[in-house]
């Protein structure tokens with residue numbers, strides 16, 4: 001769509017306070033993406049990664065808002081059933097999902113979800129419970145905070161002022177995210193100078209282990225989903241590497257949890273991190289749903305994109321306006337135009 005026309009329509013949607021956009025693009029369900037749940041005193045230890053965590057208070061206030069507005073909370077299995085049967089009724093639905101498998105999901109998140117009886121999914125990347133996760137987004141933050149200049153792949157980045165540090169973080173982050181498995185291994189050893197022991201220790205501190213996952217897999221509110229073995233941006237992997245990441249991840253989860261794993265989330269999850277090749281492979285493995293990190297709503301017609309469903313990031317910094325635009329369809333239209341699918 002011509003961007004002039006799109007902006008005109010957007011302006012109209014905004015001027016009419018989302019009334020018309022809600023009719024057209026409000027959808028039947030909204031899926032929200034969280035990562036960590038941390039009290040403010042722990043959350044503010046991070047600067048560039050602060051939005052990876054939501055405080056229990058903010059999570060609770062979002063839940064209370066949805067409850068007040070009459071939304072119904074459903075699990076991904078229930079969402080999948082509604083997509084299949086196309087029986088939605090008059091209600092609108094909310095699904096909560098938490099990516100990666102951080103222990104704080106249970107320490108600080110579960111009491112809130114239990115208080116309001118809200119079902120949620122944790123997408124587990126196997127390297128978390130296996131004790132081999134590269135928390136490179138935290139390592140990079142620490143390195144940039146402590147050094148005044150960073151040399152990465154023969155390029156020297158300034159890292160003195162706060163602004164320089166943020167720019168340097170964002171530039172290097174993008175490069176590391178798009179690494180191949182062998183490049184990531186090399187960076188871990190030589191750029192970050194991490195040892196196997198330090199990696200295992202960090203996983204023990206931050207990640208749910210297999211025993212904890214097995215216990216929570218029987219909780220009536222919790223669904224465990226798959227999120228690949230090692231959390232690579234899939235489009236940057238060869239066919240074989242991509243298949244191994246997804247399939248081995250699913251099989252290992254099922255073996256250790258003695259449960260079928262029916263839901264999947266693409267690591268990093270933007271449309272630059274996963275493509276048709278990956279969606280098709282996920283479909284052929286029998287997953288019922290798969291989610292992206294790409295804004296948009298779920299419609300009664302979304303069965304056709306159940307293997308690439310959109311999600312909204314939710315956090316303490318989600319402004320009231322932005323949040324409102326998620327629910328009234330303005331954000332969906334702004335990102336996806338007339339299409340009810342993310343791609």
Ligand SMILES: [Zn+2]
Pocket residue numbers: 099100125227231266267268
């Ligand atoms: Zn993830």
